[in-house]
Amino acid sequence: MALISTSLIPGRPPRLWGAAVEVADGGAFIRLAVLNAFDGWTVTQLLAVALARFEAEQAHDLGESVLAEIVRHLDRAAAMHREPQDGWAVPPVSFEPAPPGGPASPFPWSLARAGRFAIQMCPDAEARQRGVTPEQLLVLIEMTLTNWLPVTPWRRSCWEARREVRAALALEAERVRARWAAHVADCDAETDPG
Numbered sequence: 001m002a003l004i005s006t007s008l009i010p011g012r013p014p015r016l017w018g019a020a021v022e023v024a025d026g027g028a029f030i031r032l033a034v035l036n037a038f039d040g041w042t043v044t045q046l047l048a049v050a051l052a053r054f055e056a057e058q059a060h061d062l063g064e065s066v067l068a069e070i071v072r073h074l075d076r077a078a079a080m081h082r083e084p085q086d087g088w089a090v091p092p093v094s095f096e097p098a099p100p101g102g103p104a105s106p107f108p109w110s111l112a113r114a115g116r117f118a119i120q121m122c123p124d125a126e127a128r129q130r131g132v133t134p135e136q137l138l139v140l141i142e143m144t145l146t147n148w149l150p151v152t153p154w155r156r157s158c159w160e161a162r163r164e165v166r167a168a169l170a171l172e173a174e175r176v177r178a179r180w181a182a183h184v185a186d187c188d189a190e191t192d193p194g
Contacts, residue, residue, distance in 0.1 A: 030119060030132075032144060041117055043144055043161075047078040048093045049112040050137050050168075053121060056107040057134070060125065066175055070168045077164035081145075082154040091115050103129045126179065135176055138169040 031040035051074045058067040083090060095109035102110075105123035110131065112119045122131035145162035152158045 030140060031117065041114060041119070042083055042090050043081055043141060043148075044078070044083055044090045045093050045114045046137065046141050046144070047074060047081060047161075047165075049119060049121075050074055050134065050141060051078060052093075052095060052109075052112070053107075053134050053137070054168075056109070057125060060106045064175070066171050070171050073164045073168035073171070077141075077161040077168070080157045080164065081161040082157050098123050133176075135169070135172050138165060138172055141165050142169055 030046075032042075051071065054067055054070050054074060058064070058071060061067065091114050093112055093114045096111040096113060097108060098105050098110040103123045106125065107121075107123065110121050110123040112121065119137075120131045121137075122133045123129050142162060142165045145158055145165060148158050149155060149162070
């Protein structure tokens with residue numbers, strides 16, 4: 001993932017930036033709203049997407065208590081975060097199911113949309129299909145908040161929101177590592193001749 005920006009004006013946020021998220025067979029460019037709430041994704045919207053995805057995963061896999069903890073962290077981050085321009089009315093995020101003929105998904109939606117901007121999420125929990133993974137989305141939110149810290153007038157709320165997102169990201173990264181280790185162990189067991 002790369003954060004793309006133009007030259008920084010001291011005391012002002014970057015004029016144009018976005019994130020290129022690479023996935024196995026392609027990628028996505030997520031343009032972040034900087035000039036106003038209608039020129040890309042705001043942090044508020046990205047938090048809504050992440051929260052909805054983890055809630056969907058929690059509903060699908062009721063046995064993973066770590067998902068409830070991730071949801072709590074993201075809930076707190078969303079409650080603390082303030083957009084750079086206090087008067088912004090942030091457009092709502094809508095969620096759409098995977099298109100017909102696409103890969104099957106255990107989740108009720110795999111496309112998040114805000115106005116003309118869309119994020120195709122990975123349709124499966126194991127992140128084996130094309131699309132942005134929840135971990136990548138959390139990395140993007142954390143990077144965005146980190147870049148806002150030096151220039152936002154809401155430094156304290158930005159710092160607290162970032163702390164909550166980092167906690168959620170650490171839990172998700174550990175969950176992904178554990179899932180990958182289990183997958184590797186299963187593959188080894190299948191190929192072991194003894």
